[in-house]
Amino acid sequence: MAKDGRPRRPRAETPKGFRDWFGAEVAAREGMLARIAAVYRAWGFDPLETPAVETVEALGKFLPDVDRPNAGVFAWQDEDGDWLALRYDLTAPLARVAAQHRAELPFPYRRYAMGPVWRNEKPGPGRFRQFWQCDADTVGAPTVAADAEICAMLAEALEAAGIARGDYLIRVNSRKVLNGVLEAAGLFDPADPERHAAERGIVLRAIDKLDRLGEAGVRALLGAGRRDDSGDFTAGAGLSEAQAAVVLGFVAARGATGADTCARLRDLVGGSAAGREGVDELEALAALAAAQGLGPDRLVLDPAVVRGLGYYTGPVFEAELTFETRDERGRPRRFGSVAGGGRYDDLVARFTGERLPATGVSIGVDRLLAALAARAGAGRGAEGPVVVTVMDRERMADYLAMAAELRAAGIRAEVYLGNPRNFGNQLRYADRRSAPAAVIQGSDEAARGIVTLKDLALGAALASGASHEEWRAQPAQVEVPRSGLVAGVRAILARRDG
Amino acid sequence: MAKDGRPRRPRAETPKGFRDWFGAEVAAREGMLARIAAVYRAWGFDPLETPAVETVEALGKFLPDVDRPNAGVFAWQDEDGDWLALRYDLTAPLARVAAQHRAELPFPYRRYAMGPVWRNEKPGPGRFRQFWQCDADTVGAPTVAADAEICAMLAEALEAAGIARGDYLIRVNSRKVLNGVLEAAGLFDPADPERHAAERGIVLRAIDKLDRLGEAGVRALLGAGRRDDSGDFTAGAGLSEAQAAVVLGFVAARGATGADTCARLRDLVGGSAAGREGVDELEALAALAAAQGLGPDRLVLDPAVVRGLGYYTGPVFEAELTFETRDERGRPRRFGSVAGGGRYDDLVARFTGERLPATGVSIGVDRLLAALAARAGAGRGAEGPVVVTVMDRERMADYLAMAAELRAAGIRAEVYLGNPRNFGNQLRYADRRSAPAAVIQGSDEAARGIVTLKDLALGAALASGASHEEWRAQPAQVEVPRSGLVAGVRAILARRDG
Numbered sequence: 004m005a006k007d008g009r010p011r012r013p014r015a016e017t018p019k020g021f022r023d024w025f026g027a028e029v030a031a032r033e034g035m036l037a038r039i040a041a042v043y044r045a046w047g048f049d050p051l052e053t054p055a056v057e058t059v060e061a062l063g064k065f066l067p068d069v070d071r072p073n074a075g076v077f078a079w080q081d082e083d084g085d086w087l088a089l090r091y092d093l094t095a096p097l098a099r100v101a102a103q104h105r106a107e108l109p110f111p112y113r114r115y116a117m118g119p120v121w122r123n124e125k126p127g128p129g130r131f132r133q134f135w136q137c138d139a140d141t142v143g144a145p146t147v148a149a150d151a152e153i154c155a156m157l158a159e160a161l162e163a164a165g166i167a168r169g170d171y172l173i174r175v176n177s178r179k180v181l182n183g184v185l186e187a188a189g190l191f192d193p194a195d196p197e198r199h200a201a202e203r204g205i206v207l208r209a210i211d212k213l214d215r216l217g218e219a220g221v222r223a224l225l226g227a228g229r230r231d232d233s234g235d236f237t238a239g240a241g242l243s244e245a246q247a248a249v250v251l252g253f254v255a256a257r258g259a260t261g262a263d264t265c266a267r268l269r270d271l272v273g274g275s276a277a278g279r280e281g282v283d284e285l286e287a288l289a290a291l292a293a294a295q296g297l298g299p300d301r302l303v304l305d306p307a308v309v310r311g312l313g314y315y316t317g318p319v320f321e322a323e324l325t326f327e328t329r330d331e332r333g334r335p336r337r338f339g340s341v342a343g344g345g346r347y348d349d350l351v352a353r354f355t356g357e358r359l360p361a362t363g364v365s366i367g368v369d370r371l372l373a374a375l376a377a378r379a380g381a382g383r384g385a386e387g388p389v390v391v392t393v394m395d396r397e398r399m400a401d402y403l404a405m406a407a408e409l410r411a412a413g414i415r416a417e418v419y420l421g422n423p424r425n426f427g428n429q430l431r432y433a434d435r436r437s438a439p440a441a442v443i444q445g446s447d448e449a450a451r452g453i454v455t456l457k458d459l460a461l462g463a464a465l466a467s468g469a470s471h472e473e474w475r476a477q478p479a480q481v482e483v484p485r486s487g488l489v490a491g492v493r494a495i496l497a498r499r500d501g
Numbered sequence: 502m503a504k505d506g507r508p509r510r511p512r513a514e515t516p517k518g519f520r521d522w523f524g525a526e527v528a529a530r531e532g533m534l535a536r537i538a539a540v541y542r543a544w545g546f547d548p549l550e551t552p553a554v555e556t557v558e559a560l561g562k563f564l565p566d567v568d569r570p571n572a573g574v575f576a577w578q579d580e581d582g583d584w585l586a587l588r589y590d591l592t593a594p595l596a597r598v599a600a601q602h603r604a605e606l607p608f609p610y611r612r613y614a615m616g617p618v619w620r621n622e623k624p625g626p627g628r629f630r631q632f633w634q635c636d637a638d639t640v641g642a643p644t645v646a647a648d649a650e651i652c653a654m655l656a657e658a659l660e661a662a663g664i665a666r667g668d669y670l671i672r673v674n675s676r677k678v679l680n681g682v683l684e685a686a687g688l689f690d691p692a693d694p695e696r697h698a699a700e701r702g703i704v705l706r707a708i709d710k711l712d713r714l715g716e717a718g719v720r721a722l723l724g725a726g727r728r729d730d731s732g733d734f735t736a737g738a739g740l741s742e743a744q745a746a747v748v749l750g751f752v753a754a755r756g757a758t759g760a761d762t763c764a765r766l767r768d769l770v771g772g773s774a775a776g777r778e779g780v781d782e783l784e785a786l787a788a789l790a791a792a793q794g795l796g797p798d799r800l801v802l803d804p805a806v807v808r809g810l811g812y813y814t815g816p817v818f819e820a821e822l823t824f825e826t827r828d829e830r831g832r833p834r835r836f837g838s839v840a841g842g843g844r845y846d847d848l849v850a851r852f853t854g855e856r857l858p859a860t861g862v863s864i865g866v867d868r869l870l871a872a873l874a875a876r877a878g879a880g881r882g883a884e885g886p887v888v889v890t891v892m893d894r895e896r897m898a899d900y901l902a903m904a905a906e907l908r909a910a911g912i913r914a915e916v917y918l919g920n921p922r923n924f925g926n927q928l929r930y931a932d933r934r935s936a937p938a939a940v941i942q943g944s945d946e947a948a949r950g951i952v953t954l955k956d957l958a959l960g961a962a963l964a965s966g967a968s969h970e971e972w973r974a975q976p977a978q979v980e981v982p983r984s985g986l987v988a989g990v991r992a993i994l995a996r997r998d999g
Contacts, residue, residue: 012853023601155905388545
């Protein structure tokens, strides 16, 4: 009860960190995902939809870049006491599916998935608790050919989404090479992968922050730790200066060509067998990508890419947008990474105890959409429907028939269904709907067998200062016979599109 | 820890009542929803996507057919102590959106929404805790023209989905007429809608079960209550026999024509003003639907339709499939209702205190898909990709190039990425993928500049007993020059489609 004794009304609000998506936003995303899905399908990938809800046990603790395990998910206990949670990505559910349905699925299993994921993290500007991902993965393919295929398909998917060739770059690295480098620095023992696991996690996350913190910041995180501008202290990996230098040398090892990079990496991994295997794989991956047309203008080897996730076991990759846009204050802005992935050979083994190799990529749908929107600029808004206005309430059947006739001709159309008393409101509604045209028929026009068509786009252009000659040449309002309704509206639409 | 001291592995299982959707199932749903969305769009409806998560406060307690309020949703408390829940339908979030964004939205606001909803109810055969809905609603349109539009659009959407004209029927009733009848029976006082609310809820749910329980069962629920076969007792509405007879008379009031039905309803509502208004609206709705081509072969007035939901305030409607299919035991089966909706003028007022009229429909996506699948029968399965097999591991680049060439020609194609050692496994994989053809090139074929193409569909047909003549006329395996790869595969695909 509120203070005045009346029951309090519920608040009409999305929960904190959640948002709604309207009209053109939904349509833009659906269009983009349909084009990406067509690429995935052409490459032999099949759709898979897993439920939003998984057991906490099945999801595991694989949230990227989260130092506290278990944090970051929306979870609750069901009536039997089991913990359920909303999925935080599309990879953990895939691992569950591959284990649960391993007897029926064809392996290698190529699947794509598109849908929302949920993170119980602090929301921020442009950072929401529900967002879309669009993944493609191959489970059961052990060789680097599968990784190269994912990279080549990613390039085609980005181009299908609307990113021109030359506006993106796929950067590839190898977790095995990183492990080899850490082995050389005394921080990784292939025979005892658990040892130094915490330090390696800190190293991974530190390198992943190179863009944001710069070399000095990463060096601090590799060593004793780092205090940020707010005074908060982040514990470091505890590496010696010499060890940190090895890691930073690795991060900066990108050469002028892929061959140069591989030569430097071979030096850095020294005697590590895993490291040498990683370099071999990178060479093979680049060669197979090149065989599919992905030259160094689209795919480069770059040791600065590490990906924060702990579960990668082989090649890792990121797609970066290379063009600049302007932010709302006109400052140049780079979009950076819009997709990332890699090989994770141990994720299914969590369930089965048997290794099932897997590799895949996840596209950050909202980031990619934002980049496309920024690239396209303002542009013309989405086209609204033709609005049939209501002059005589009792002739509603006639107006409904007009809209039906327009739709039958393939023209998006609707009847105004608000209170028709104020005609100005009807035209204002048509404007808000971005309607290209309004259809008007009062009783006198009905008696004369005509309809009036109003070109709303032209009307707006004229109102904003077009010349008298243009007005005369292209009247914003015409009368046509009732039988010429469709032809008349088509003429207005053609004028707009022309 | 398990008994043997090793850590227990997580179970690879969907939570109880949840399921995964694979390949063709996902594609069938996406295709159907895209066709329905195109209809909605043509009628001027815009997409809206609300988050899966809402505050419990905003969702309210509108679950249909649930006697216990608050039950039936997945809910949890966030870190601030607020209760959040997964949406159980798409109507409650729309009411929240209409209130939250009322200053920016164009009214009347026509929107469609497609997505999963969640119910924390007891799962059963074919009954899952996550399922899809596909809704269209108009908010801010007070007149019956908006209800008629929804019905006409629903008919077009069902036909777009693949239900032929004649295979469905839209049945329309009015909550106002029902209230008028209850008023006549002394169970509804328009001046005091709270009075008898519980009894009316029981009456609504009882009528809604007519199909399942028959007239005697409904009569029991209208009166003292009903004990079912299991011995469970459901409390009744406590109506006298005379009152129950009035309600049952209403339910059975459908006449040979809409005019007959309306005449009977006018008798039944007697002096109730609301009841008379309801009958007027039904007449107007049928006339407006007829003006849009929806004659009595597609839309009928039928007082037996009530819809279980308490929030309806005017016309209510259901789309029923009228064709029979056979269940797995060959028994005839009717699919019944696949969509339902109605007018709910008070739902937005929960938030704002101001009435904002609304009407809409929800399509049960999974039921409609099941009906379409049953109607289509077994049919040919979805077509898999052409599989390029791997004879020489070291020539992977060549195989990837072949697949790329096929895709560039618009042919779905993939390279086998499992262990290539056992060639039989590769062909078995191609079979499981429903591949129409396999491409084979060993080192000798490469040296001769040819590839072998295997027609897998024909091979299967031959293996299952085709004649020797057919085998000779249409060899299941051909050699073509490497440069003729695309043409050769096209010939096999054409043979299959022909």
